Amino acid sequence: MTDNLKKARELKAFLTLRERETLGELACFSHTAKRRWSEARSENEYRQAFSTDADRILNSMAFTRYIDKTQVFSLIKNDHLTHRVLHVQLVSRVARTIGRYLRLNEDLIEAASLGHDIGHPPFGHDGELFLSKLTHAHGAGHFHHNLQSIQFLDRIEKGGQGWNLSIQTMDAIVCHNGEAHSEKLIPIGDRSLADFNAMIREVKSKAVCNEIPMTMEGCVVRMADTISYIGRDLEDAIRLGLITRDQIPKECKKALGQTNGTIVFNLVTDLIHNSLGKPFIGFSSPISHALKALKKFNYTYIYKNPVIKKHLSSIQDIFTYLFEQYLVDLENEQASSDIFKKFLNGMNRDYREDHTHPEIVRDFISGMTDSYFIRQAPAHLTPEYIDNV
Numbered sequence: 001m002t003d004n005l006k007k008a009r010e011l012k013a014f015l016t017l018r019e020r021e022t023l024g025e026l027a028c029f030s031h032t033a034k035r036r037w038s039e040a041r042s043e044n045e046y047r048q049a050f051s052t053d054a055d056r057i058l059n060s061m062a063f064t065r066y067i068d069k070t071q072v073f074s075l076i077k078n079d080h081l082t083h084r085v086l087h088v089q090l091v092s093r094v095a096r097t098i099g100r101y102l103r104l105n106e107d108l109i110e111a112a113s114l115g116h117d118i119g120h121p122p123f124g125h126d127g128e129l130f131l132s133k134l135t136h137a138h139g140a141g142h143f144h145h146n147l148q149s150i151q152f153l154d155r156i157e158k159g160g161q162g163w164n165l166s167i168q169t170m171d172a173i174v175c176h177n178g179e180a181h182s183e184k185l186i187p188i189g190d191r192s193l194a195d196f197n198a199m200i201r202e203v204k205s206k207a208v209c210n211e212i213p214m215t216m217e218g219c220v221v222r223m224a225d226t227i228s229y230i231g232r233d234l235e236d237a238i239r240l241g242l243i244t245r246d247q248i249p250k251e252c253k254k255a256l257g258q259t260n261g262t263i264v265f266n267l268v269t270d271l272i273h274n275s276l277g278k279p280f281i282g283f284s285s286p287i288s289h290a291l292k293a294l295k296k297f298n299y300t301y302i303y304k305n306p307v308i309k310k311h312l313s314s315i316q317d318i319f320t321y322l323f324e325q326y327l328v329d330l331e332n333e334q335a336s337s338d339i340f341k342k343f344l345n346g347m348n349r350d351y352r353e354d355h356t357h358p359e360i361v362r363d364f365i366s367g368m369t370d371s372y373f374i375r376q377a378p379a380h381l382t383p384e385y386i387d388n389v
Contacts, residue, residue, distance in 0.1 A: 002303045003043075004044070005044055006061055007046075007150050008044050009046075009133060009305065010140050010216060010227075011046035012045070012046050012047075012048065014032070014353055015030075015048050016031065016047075016048070018285055019030070019048075019325035020294050021322050022103065023103050023104065023105060024102065024103030024104065026102075026103075026104070026279060027103060027104045027105050027217070027218050028046035028050075028104070028105050028108055028215040028216070028217055029031075029051055029105065030049045030051075030105065030108075031049070031285045032168075032377060033049030033050060033053075033167075033194075034166060034167045034193060034195065035049075035162060035163075035164050035165070035166055035167070036154075036169070037254070038157065039164065048107060049107075050107035050108040050110075050111050050166060050167055050168070050169060051107040051111075053107075053108075053111035053115075053152070053163075053166055053169040054107060054110045054111035056163040056165065057111060057114045057115040057118070057153065057163070057165070058114060058159045058223065058339070060118070060152070060153060060163065061113075061157060062118045062149075062152040062156075062158050062367065063114065063118060064083035064152065065367065065368075065369050066083075066084050066088060066117070066118070067083065067085045067097075067125070067192075067369075068083070068369035068370050068371050069083060069084040069085070069120055069122070069369060070083070070084065070123045070126075070370055071083055071084050071086075071087050071124060071229070071233075071234050072124060072236065072302065073236060073240065073307075074124065074126070074196070074228075074311065074312060074315075074370065075311045075312070075383055075384070075385050075386060076240070076358045076385070076386055076387075076388070077215065077312070077385050077386065077387050077388075078239070078240070079386075080239060081236050081239070082229075082232050082233070082384075083235055084117055084120060084124075085146040085230060087117065087228060087232070088112075088113060088114055088115075088116065088117055088260075090112040090228040090229075090232065090245075091116065091221065091225050091228045091334070092109070092113035092114055094224040094227050094228050094268060095110075095112075095113050095221045095223075095266065096109050096110060096113075097221050097268060098223070098268060098272055098275075098281075099220050099269060101219060101272045101276070102216070102220070102272065102276065102281075103239070104132055104216050104217050104220060105217055107219060108166075108168055108169060108172070108215065108217040109217045109220055111169045112172035112173050112174075112176070112188075112217065112218060112221045113119065113155060113167075113221050113224065113355040113366050114167055115149055115165075115169065115173050116146065116149060116172070116176045116221060116225065117145065117149065118149040118152050119144075119145040119146060119148025119150070119151060119152055119366060120146065120148075120149075120154060120175075120366075121143075121145065121148075121365060121366040122315075122365075122368050122369065122370045122372075122373035123187075123312065123315050123370060123373070125179075125303075126309075126312055127315065127319065128143060128144075128145050128209060130315065130316045130320075131143045131319055131323075131362065131366060132144075134320065134323045134358075134362075135358060135359075135362050136317060138197075138293040138323075138327075138358035139356070139358060140148075140358040140359045140362055141204040142203075142204065142205070142206060142207055142355060143362060143366070144203060144209040146173060146174050146175075146176055146177070146209055147174060147200065147203055147204065147209065147276040148175060148362075148366050149174075149364075150170050150174055150200065151282050151363060152351075152363075152367065153165055153170070153173075154170065155351065155354075156347075156363055156367070159346050159347055159348050160347045160348035160350060160351035161310035161348065164226075166219075166286060167192075167196050167218075168214065168215055168283065170196065171213060171214045171215070171218060172190055172195060172213050172214075172215060172217060172218030172221050172222075174199065174203070174209070174211060174384075175212060175213040175214075175219055176213075176218070176225050177209065177210050177221065177222060177225075178226040178228075178229060179383050180210050180221065180232040181226075181288075181292050181295060182222070182282075183282055183283055183285065183292070184212070184274075184279050184280045184281065184282025184283070184287040184336040185212065185222060185223065185282065186212070186219075186279065186280045187212065187213055187214055187216050187218065187219055188212045188213065188214050189213050189214060190214060190268030190322055191214045192266065193346060194312075199211055204227060217385075219280070220281055221237070223271060223281055224281075226291070226295070227264055227267045227268060227271075227338050228264070230263065230267075230291070230294055230295060230298065231260035231262075231263035231264055232260050232301070233262075233298055233302055233303075233349075234248070234260060234263075234294075234298065235259070235260045237298075237301070237302045239307075240346060240388065241386065241388070242301065242302060242305055242308070243301050243302065243305060246300065247278040247295055247297075248294070248297065249293050249294065250288055251288050251289075252293055252297065253255060254289050254290075255286055255287055255289075255290035256260075256287070256291065256294060259316055263294075263339055264286070267283070267291065270283050270284055271283055274287075275281050275309040284302060287340065292313075311383070311386060314381050314382075314383045316379075317371065318377040318381050319365070320373070321377065321378065322365055322373075322377070323365065326339045326360075326361040326364060326365070327357055327358065327361055330357045330361070331357065332361060338376065339361070339364050339385060342362045342364075343350045343354075343360075343363070343367075346358070349382075353355065
């Protein structure tokens with residue numbers, strides 16, 4: 001045994017022992033991680049399994065593209081609005097804080113948090129809706145950004161080889177749903193690789209993805225997703241003049257507060273106290289009701305606000321144009337097209353053989369940043385950025 005191998009094993013043994021001493025019985029222990037295939041380098045690896053997952057996600061090309069992905073507000077010249085790269089870091093921070101108090105596996109929480117939105121297409125949930133209409137119409141099923149996150153990390157990255165993430169991490173990514181309201185979440189329990197693959201196939205046929213995570217850590221990430229965006233979106237909307245703080249419902253102000261910091265603090269505190277020692281992750285009923293009311297307020301006055309939707313009038317047209325154009329390029333083997341030069345070239349044969357043309361177009365478009373997407377549009381469809389709403 002080499003000195004480096006001996007040191008790696010000693011370091012890993014130390015971390016394994018620390019897990020046994022610090023994590024609770026409901027936590028997902030690193031030694032239980034399951035991957036699609038075994039890795040020869042694992043015996044030299046001093047990192048634990050879910051820590052490795054987090055590092056792989058951070059080093060993915062898809063993670064790099066987070067920096068230019070819309071969270072809520074698009075085409076507005078304001079450097080202080082939240083983008084998706086910040087959102088996933090906020091989710092990671094909030095979820096790890098909750099996990100620490102509940103004695104859960106923070107490495108798994110971090111990996112799932114950082115990877116949960118990697119599949120988001122350009123222009124956030126609006127782009128997701130536009131792309132889903134196209135994929136469904138072309139026989140490629142409904143588009144879900146959480147499924148697409150796994151598609152990137154498991155089937156597209158590294159020339160089609162993927163990162164071989166653990167099933168637990170991928171499960172938490174697929175099962176996050178910050179838009180759905182849940183007073184509490186009870187993990188569904190262990191899923192095998194076959195179970196996970198079956199879930200993926202089933203979700204592709206559904207209009208809504210609302211599967212329950214297999215781990216407590218996955219449940220924490222799902223709750224933290226909501227906690228991280230609900231107050232932050234309020235602050236962005238107030239900054240843009242879409243709403244005023246006085247408009248926030250009184251019941252929400254009383255239970256949660258009226259600033260992002262206070263809202264996050266009250267939600268996290270309640271979630272921790274209500275979940276300590278319990279086999280679920282959940283809020284108390286009063287806080288849950290207030291959160292549901294605040295979410296309804298956000299949907300009415302922010303997410304569905306026609307003032308911000310009017311700036312996206314040409315975005316759907318660009319999605320349609322690009323989708324159809326890339327299908328033609330694939331059919332005609334147009335090697336000069338960016339779908340070949342920027343995506344398919346260097347991809348392994350398995351990917352080409354396992355995916356239909358509409359699925360390949362879906363993967364290319366959904367991976368685009370907002371600015372790259374706009375650069376692909378013809379001049380007559382190119383939208384303009386605005387100084388304010």
